[in-house]
Amino acid sequence: MDAVSATADGAPIPTVDKGFGTLDSDQFTQLILTELGNQDPLEPNDTGALLEQLSTIRSIESDTKLNDTLASMVERTDFMGAAGLIGQKITTADNPLTPLTVTSVLQNDDGVSVSLEDGSFVPITSITTVFGDNYESPADEEAGE
Numbered sequence: 041m042d043a044v045s046a047t048a049d050g051a052p053i054p055t056v057d058k059g060f061g062t063l064d065s066d067q068f069t070q071l072i073l074t075e076l077g078n079q080d081p082l083e084p085n086d087t088g089a090l091l092e093q094l095s096t097i098r099s100i101e102s103d104t105k106l107n108d109t110l111a112s113m114v115e116r117t118d119f120m121g122a123a124g125l126i127g128q129k130i131t132t133a134d135n136p137l138t139p140l141t142v143t144s145v146l147q148n149d150d151g152v153s154v155s156l157e158d159g160s161f162v163p164i165t166s167i168t169t170v171f172g173d174n175y176e177s178p179a180d181e182e183a184g185e
Contacts, residue, residue, distance in 0.1 A: 068097055118152040119145060122164050125154060129171040132162045139171055 072090045079085050122145040129139035140156040147153075153161045 064101070068094060115147065115152070118164060119147050122152050122154055125167075125170060128173075129175055130154070130156075130167050131169040132166045133168055134162070134166065136168055139169070139175070 072094060075085065075090070076087065122142075125142040126144065127141065129141050131137070131139050140158055140160075142154045143157055144155040145152065146155060146161060150163070152164045154164060154167070155161050
């Protein structure tokens with residue numbers, strides 16, 4: 041059910057109820073302090089419940105920061121791992137039969153990709169095989185004979 045206010049002439053004005061979900065911990069702390077300062081001293085609020093809510097919000101905020109940090113570390117690890125592929129021959133899910141040499145690494149909002157000698161870019165999640173330094177493709181062997 042939408043909350044509705046009325047103007048002086050009685051026309052309803054719909055309002056959006058976002059609740060406390062958009063508050064950060066500093067705003068919530070300020071709200072608690074304001075509430076504590078304005079409470080009736082003869083009927084005080086349950087400050088234990090307020091402090092428990094504050095603790096929960098801080099815990100969620102801490103978990104969110106930890107998740108962001110871990111995601112950043114995974115991205116850096118993926119990038120560094122992909123950088124180790126430069127000069128190596130790989131195959132991909134889209135091209136499993138033709139090994140191509142990795143020429144560079146790119147990181148953007150979509151994740152980490154490698155650039156191949158044919159000019160294409162593929163996400164590292166599409167790499168299916170990485171060949172060692174001594175790998176010679178059948179085409180290389182024929183050219184060397």
